[in-house]
Amino acid sequence: MKDNKKIIFGFVGQMASGKDTAGDYLEEKYHGKNFSFSDMLGNVLTRYHLDLNRDNYIKISEAMREYFGDDIMSKTMAEDIKKDSHEVISISNVRRPEDVKYLSDLPGFVLVSISADPKIRYERLTHRGEKSDDNTKTYEEFLEDHKRSTEVTIADIASQATESIDNNGTLEELHEQLDKLVSKYK
Numbered sequence: 001m002k003d004n005k006k007i008i009f010g011f012v013g014q015m016a017s018g019k020d021t022a023g024d025y026l027e028e029k030y031h032g033k034n035f036s037f038s039d040m041l042g043n044v045l046t047r048y049h050l051d052l053n054r055d056n057y058i059k060i061s062e063a064m065r066e067y068f069g070d071d072i073m074s075k076t077m078a079e080d081i082k083k084d085s086h087e088v089i090s091i092s093n094v095r096r097p098e099d100v101k102y103l104s105d106l107p108g109f110v111l112v113s114i115s116a117d118p119k120i121r122y123e124r125l126t127h128r129g130e131k132s133d134d135n136t137k138t139y140e141e142f143l144e145d146h147k148r149s150t151e152v153t154i155a156d157i158a159s160q161a162t163e164s165i166d167n168n169g170t171l172e173e174l175h176e177q178l179d180k181l182v183s184k185y186k
Contacts, residue, residue, distance in 0.1 A: 005087065005107075006081075006084075006087055006088070006106075006107070006108045007087065007088055007089070007185045008081060008089045008090070008091065008103070008106055008109045008110065009022075009026065009088075009089070009090045009091070009181065010091040010094040010099070010103050010109060010110070010111050011023060011090060011091065011092050011093065011113075011114050012094045012095060012112070012114070012154060012157045012158045012161060013114035013115055013116075013154065013167075014116075014118075014121060014146065014151065015121065015142075015145065015146075015151065016116070016121035016122070016128070017116045017121055017167055018114050018116060018165070018167040018174060019093050019114055020034075020036065020038075020093070020130070021171070021174065022092065022114060022165070022167075022174065022178055023035075023036065023090035023091070024092075025174070026088055026090045026178060026182065027088075027090065029175075029179075030087075030088040030182060031086070031088070032086045032087070032088030032089055032090060033084055033086040033088075033089050033090075034090045034091075034092055035077055035080060035081060035084075035089065035090070035091045035092070036091070036092045036093055037061075037077065037091075037093050037095075037099075038057065038093055040073060040076070040077070041057050041060050041061055042057070044060055054134075054145065054148075057150075058148060061073070062149060070096070070098050071098040071101070071102060073098075073099075074096070074098040074099045074102040074103065075102055077091065077099075077103065078102040078103055078106060081103075081106060088182065091103065094111065094157060095151070095153060095154050095157060096153055097156075097157070099157070100157060108185075110162055110163060110181075110185060111157075111160055111161040111162055111163070112162075112163040112164065112165060112181065113158040113161035113164040113165070114164075114165045114167050115158070115164065115165070115166060115167065115168075116166075116167040118142075119139075120168055121142075122142045125137065125142060126142075163181060165178070
C-alpha cells in the first residue's frame with residue numbers, strides 16, 4: 001500500500017450504477033471487506049420483520065437521522081472501518097454530505113464516482129431484485145425515485161470524487177477499471 005495500511009474506496013452513484021457490484025468484486029478478489037449503509041438499515045428492517053422495499057429503507061434511514069442526528073450512520077460506519085483489519089475496504093453507497101465528512105477523515109479514503117446511463121441502470125434494477133419492489137417498478141417510477149431524499153445529494157457528492165468509473169459496459173470492463181484503481185493506490 002502506498003502510505004496507509006488500508007485503502008478505503010467509497011463508491012457514490014445513482015441507484016443501480018454498480019456500487020454494490022464494485023464493492024462485492026473488491027471484497028472477493030482482494031479479500032477485502034465491503035461495508036454498506038443499506039446493510040445497516042436492512043439489518044434493522046429484517047430484525048423487525050419489515051418488508052425490504054425502498055420506502056422502508058428510506059423511512060428507517062430518515063427516522064434514525066431525525067432522532068439521533070444526520071451523522072449517526074456515518075459515525076457508526078467510520079468506527080466500524082477503523083476497527084476492521086482488512087487492507088482493501090469498500091463502502092458501496094456513499095450518498096450524503098455527512099458520509100463524506102466522516103469517511104474522508106479516514107486514512108486511505110478515496111471517493112469514487114460510478115456512473116451509468118439511466119436506461120442501463122433501470123434494466124439492472126428491475127433484474128437484480130435487491131429491494132422487494134424493484135422488479136415491478138416502471139421506468140417512470142424509477143425516474144421519480146431520483147427525487148427522493150436518498151438520491152438528491154448524489155450529484156454533489158459525486159462531483160467531489162477523486163476517481164470515476166464509467167459502468168455502461170460489461171462486467172469484465174468494470175472489473176478491469178476496479179483492478180486499475182486498486183493498483184493505483186496499493
